[in-house]
Amino acid sequence: MQPEHQGVAVTVLVSVGRHPLTGRARRADQDARGLELALGLEERLPGSRINLLHAGPRCEESESALRGYLGMGAGTGLEHLTLLEQPEGADAIPALAEHLASATPQLVITGARAERGEGSGLLPYALAEHLGWPLVNGLAAVEKVEHGVATLLQALPRGQRRRLQVRLPAIVSVDGAAPAPRQSAFGPARRAQLEVTPLAAERDHELAEWAMAPARKRPKRLKIIKSASARDRFKAAAAKAEGGSGQVLEGVSSEQGADAILKLLREEGVLPR
Amino acid sequence: MLETLLPILIFAALGVAVVGAWRRVRLWRQGRPSAVPLLKGLAALPRRYLVDLHHVVGRDKVISNTHVATAGGFVAAAVLMILVHGLDLGASEGWGGVLGWLLLAASACMFMGSLFVARRRRHPPARLSKGPWMRLPKSLMAFSLGVFLVTLPTVGILPAGFGSWVLALALAAVVGWGLAEMVVGMTWGGPMKHAFAGALHLAFHRRAERFGEGNRSTGLKALDLENEAASLGVETPADFTWNQLLGFDACVQCGRCEAVCPAFAAGQPLNPKKLIQDMVVGLAGGSDAGYAGSPYPGKPVGEHHGSPHGPIVGRGGKALVDAETLWSCTTCRACVEECPMMIEHVDAIVDMRRFLTLERGETPNKAPEVLDNLIATDNPGGFAPGARMHWAADLNLPLMADLQQVDVLLWLGDGAFDMRNQRTLRALVKVLRAAKVDFAVLGNEERDSGDVARRLGDEATFQSLARRNIATLAKYHFQHILTCDPHSFHVLGNEYGELGGDYRVYHHSTYIAELHDAGRLTFAPWKGGSVTYHDPCYLGRYNGEYEAPRRVLEALGITLNEMQRSGFRSRCCGGGGGAPITDIPGERRIPDMRMNDVKESGAGLVAVGCPQCTAMLEGVVDASAEVRDIAELVADALVAAPSEETAARHRPRAVEVA
Numbered sequence: 001m002q003p004e005h006q007g008v009a010v011t012v013l014v015s016v017g018r019h020p021l022t023g024r025a026r027r028a029d030q031d032a033r034g035l036e037l038a039l040g041l042e043e044r045l046p047g048s049r050i051n052l053l054h055a056g057p058r059c060e061e062s063e064s065a066l067r068g069y070l071g072m073g074a075g076t077g078l079e080h081l082t083l084l085e086q087p088e089g090a091d092a093i094p095a096l097a098e099h100l101a102s103a104t105p106q107l108v109i110t111g112a113r114a115e116r117g118e119g120s121g122l123l124p125y126a127l128a129e130h131l132g133w134p135l136v137n138g139l140a141a142v143e144k145v146e147h148g149v150a151t152l153l154q155a156l157p158r159g160q161r162r163r164l165q166v167r168l169p170a171i172v173s174v175d176g177a178a179p180a181p182r183q184s185a186f187g188p189a190r191r192a193q194l195e196v197t198p199l200a201a202e203r204d205h206e207l208a209e210w211a212m213a214p215a216r217k218r219p220k221r222l223k224i225i226k227s228a229s230a231r232d233r234f235k236a237a238a239a240k241a242e243g244g245s246g247q248v249l250e251g252v253s254s255e256q257g258a259d260a261i262l263k264l265l266r267e268e269g270v271l272p273r
Numbered sequence: 274m275l276e277t278l279l280p281i282l283i284f285a286a287l288g289v290a291v292v293g294a295w296r297r298v299r300l301w302r303q304g305r306p307s308a309v310p311l312l313k314g315l316a317a318l319p320r321r322y323l324v325d326l327h328h329v330v331g332r333d334k335v336i337s338n339t340h341v342a343t344a345g346g347f348v349a350a351a352v353l354m355i356l357v358h359g360l361d362l363g364a365s366e367g368w369g370g371v372l373g374w375l376l377l378a379a380s381a382c383m384f385m386g387s388l389f390v391a392r393r394r395r396h397p398p399a400r401l402s403k404g405p406w407m408r409l410p411k412s413l414m415a416f417s418l419g420v421f422l423v424t425l426p427t428v429g430i431l432p433a434g435f436g437s438w439v440l441a442l443a444l445a446a447v448v449g450w451g452l453a454e455m456v457v458g459m460t461w462g463g464p465m466k467h468a469f470a471g472a473l474h475l476a477f478h479r480r481a482e483r484f485g486e487g488n489r490s491t492g493l494k495a496l497d498l499e500n501e502a503a504s505l506g507v508e509t510p511a512d513f514t515w516n517q518l519l520g521f522d523a524c525v526q527c528g529r530c531e532a533v534c535p536a537f538a539a540g541q542p543l544n545p546k547k548l549i550q551d552m553v554v555g556l557a558g559g560s561d562a563g564y565a566g567s568p569y570p571g572k573p574v575g576e577h578h579g580s581p582h583g584p585i586v587g588r589g590g591k592a593l594v595d596a597e598t599l600w601s602c603t604t605c606r607a608c609v610e611e612c613p614m615m616i617e618h619v620d621a622i623v624d625m626r627r628f629l630t631l632e633r634g635e636t637p638n639k640a641p642e643v644l645d646n647l648i649a650t651d652n653p654g655g656f657a658p659g660a661r662m663h664w665a666a667d668l669n670l671p672l673m674a675d676l677q678q679v680d681v682l683l684w685l686g687d688g689a690f691d692m693r694n695q696r697t698l699r700a701l702v703k704v705l706r707a708a709k710v711d712f713a714v715l716g717n718e719e720r721d722s723g724d725v726a727r728r729l730g731d732e733a734t735f736q737s738l739a740r741r742n743i744a745t746l747a748k749y750h751f752q753h754i755l756t757c758d759p760h761s762f763h764v765l766g767n768e769y770g771e772l773g774g775d776y777r778v779y780h781h782s783t784y785i786a787e788l789h790d791a792g793r794l795t796f797a798p799w800k801g802g803s804v805t806y807h808d809p810c811y812l813g814r815y816n817g818e819y820e821a822p823r824r825v826l827e828a829l830g831i832t833l834n835e836m837q838r839s840g841f842r843s844r845c846c847g848g849g850g851g852a853p854i855t856d857i858p859g860e861r862r863i864p865d866m867r868m869n870d871v872k873e874s875g876a877g878l879v880a881v882g883c884p885q886c887t888a889m890l891e892g893v894v895d896a897s898a899e900v901r902d903i904a905e906l907v908a909d910a911l912v913a914a915p916s917e918e919t920a921a922r923h924r925p926r927a928v929e930v931a
């Protein structure tokens with residue numbers, strides 16, 4: 001058997017998104033990009049299987065949003081989604097981790113952060129820790145999967161790319177750098193199956209204590225360019241945001257690393273001096 | 274000799290034709306069911322043929338007369354021939370002689386007609402199909418001349434046994450050729466198929482309501498979304514209803530649709546005639562290599578093939594039709610308006626688009642984004658729904674929610690988000706206020722009408738928007754709806770009814786005309802230059818309103834320089850059917866061609882009545898004419914209406930001219 005003909009078992013974690021203007025439930029943009037990545041992989045590696053996985057409550061709104069992902073499966077083998085049913089406010093991480101540990105996919109794809117709820121972006125990290133799998137964030141493409149090793153392209157700021165190899169199973173997260181999702185078709189979306197598994201809920205106590213408020217745009221630090229020449233101002237505007245003040249620490253002990261971080265935080269005024 | 278040969282030939286031809294008819298009917302019946310009253314349809318057939326069809330054919334007098342002579346002569350000759358030569362009644366006493374003379378007259382008439390057909394075929398225009406159609410005049414002559422000659426002995430002009438058996442055989446051969454084309458070919462395929470399929474198509478037409486004086490039926494038919502297991506839209510030829518398939522088979526390949534299609538003229542890969550012929554290929558199975566007309570621009574003939582149960586649009590490869598052909602259509606209905614066979618191209622195109630969008634998720638270009646916006650924000654631009662009334666912040670527009678009951682509900686349309694259209698809307702509000710109309714708007718409760726979603730094939734989003742709009746409208750009391758957007762006008766007036774929303778909808782041009790007739794608006798005389806008027810497809814061909822805008826312009830004191838293509842022949846601006854969104858490349862742009870029409874009319878200003886037309890025509894670079902909405906022209910010309918007493922003291926006054 002040709003190595004490139006080995007299919008991979010992919011699980012895409014999908015959440016219920018939220019439209020930024022109207023707040024209506026929809027397929028979340030990053031998760032949809034994750035599924036797009038998986039569908040592209042399936043086209044190139046015949047025999048791959050894609051599973052969609054969601055943990056959360058089941059209601060009309062969330063169901064129509066989740067079906068939005070299934071509608072992307074027109075003409076592919078994607079026909080069902082596993083829904084780990086939990087009440088509102090339950091912690092999704094243990095449920096997902098338990099399911100993934102028993103389903104043993106080779107690759108888990110997830111969006112970098114959810115569009116509603118906590119949206120902290122910590123889920124991929126927490127899952128990776130639970131499962132003990134490697135994690136790659138900001139994925140742009142999966143180039144190939146051979147002999148259980150995936151070659152990945154990671155997106156860095158300003159269009160830069162880094163090629164990485166990772167032994168499967170692994171978790172990867174995608175953000176806006178991944179390919180844009182295809183259209184979701186109404187017919188396949190509503191015909192597809194939701195496989196519902198009710199779960200004993202583990203309440204997310206921390207979340208329950210939080211107060212939720214709509215996010216506001218974070219203030220941006222103004223760059224004041226004193227130069228009078230338009231060319232200089234243009235160059236400054238087009239230049240990389242992070243100046244040369246970054247520092248790469250290599251071969252240092254964890255204490256030295258922590259010190260450096262603390263020092264920076266104090267300099268930036270994040271921590272009191 | 275002929276007396277023995279002729280009945281054999283005639284009845285053999287009829288027999289073979291019956292077998293052919295049965296086979297053809299079986300092909301049509303592959304389609305989905307469609308409930309039409311069969312007997313009522315057949316009973317209505319003569320009227321539909323003689324009145325409705327000839328109303329369209331009669332736009333070209335020469336062809337119309339040619340067809341009357343040829344077809345009328347043929348039908349009469351065929352019936353008489355069966356009586357005279359088939360049943361040998363020609364030899365009987367009494368009526369026999371009369372029948373023979375009638376047959377001579379009928380075949381002579383048909384022969385005259387066939388001469389005109391032959392003349393037309395000498396230098397056929399590009400829109401006509403060639404191939405087998407080129408032999409048709411010869412076949413018509415063979416039939417009419419042959420029948421004429423064999424009837425001469427019957428009436429006694431020639432002796433019964435004249436000439437030799439060689440001559441008799443030759444005559445029989447000529448009649449046989451005629452019979453083969455005219456009778457057998459009618460059901461086995463060949464140019465004459467149009468007569469058989471066309472007659473049944475008229476009888477069993479899916480839009481029976483379009484027949485009759487002044488009637489039209491232009492709203493798309495709703496797709497049944499209840500059945501969750503069903504595949505949506507048309508994937509294979511057999512997914513059309515049987516009477517749609519029958520309709521495709523009726524095409525005479527006259528190319529009138531091709532001649533008026535804006536997409537074809539722009540060099541986009543669409544030709545409505547070829548599309549209908551491709552559906553015929555699909556319903557019978559095979560390749561399009563036998564097609565002898567103009568191809569889709571840029572797509573050679575002979576590379577596509579299909580079958581009744583095979584896909585029309587291939588996934589990744591070629592099948593019967595390429596997707597971009599379907600997405601080139603602006604749904605302008607010019608083809609349907611011109612088609613003498615009453616074929617419904619737009620229905621077919623939208624049916625196939627529905628499959629591509631709803632089942633495959635393959636709406637091209639920006640369309641998925643627009644559809645997602647419609648789903649998430651109820652407007653195609655993805656603007657915050659709460660921003661719909663920002664343009665009118667200073668106008669204090671009365672809201673339906675406050676008033677509950679008014680005479681006129683002003684439907685703004687998505688033009689409310691467009692800076693150019695906001696000028697039109699402001700003008701319209703000014704006019705309504707000048708005429709003291711009791712009106713209100715829905716404000717942020719209004720949603721997109723669903724026009725674009727529906728024409729992009731997304732029936733689910735259309736129905737969702739429509740149902741929510743209908744629920745909103747049901748909360749309030751109003752006499753009628755007024756809008757400056759012909760697309761909303763059409764959808765609200767003609768397409769919401771099937772979903773339970775029946776409204777009396779006015780286009781602003783009609784409404785302004787009525788206000789003016791009632792003396793509620795007074796205009797200063799027109800001082801601008803020459804003006805022409807562009808008929809929006811969705812106002813004109815879709816709703817038959819050609820008069821009111823012209824009446825308004827006349828009331829403004831404008832004498833129109835009509836474009837060559839105006840009224841029901843108006844050329845589309847290119848903005849309908851989601852065409853600017855799917856944006857299929859061609860050699861030219863449709864709005865450029867339309868602005869060129871404007872230029873040829875010599876007008877310095879083109880009056881329009883549609884936000885879409887305004888946007889498309891204004892988007893033309895280096896245009897020779899200004900684009901103004903009728904509402905703007907009216908608002909500019911408004912003068913305070915003379916009150917009762919000032920009217921009494923009315924006397925001539927000096928008028929400022931510069």
Ligand code: SF4
Pocket residue numbers: 523524525526527528529530531545546549608611612613614615616
């Ligand atoms: S579809 Fe109608 S207009 Fe077009 S070629 Fe056929 S008969 Fe003529």
Ligand code: SF4
Pocket residue numbers: 530533534535536537543544545601602603604605606607608609618619845
């Ligand atoms: S509706 Fe208009 S664009 Fe579409 S095929 Fe007919 S003539 Fe061409």
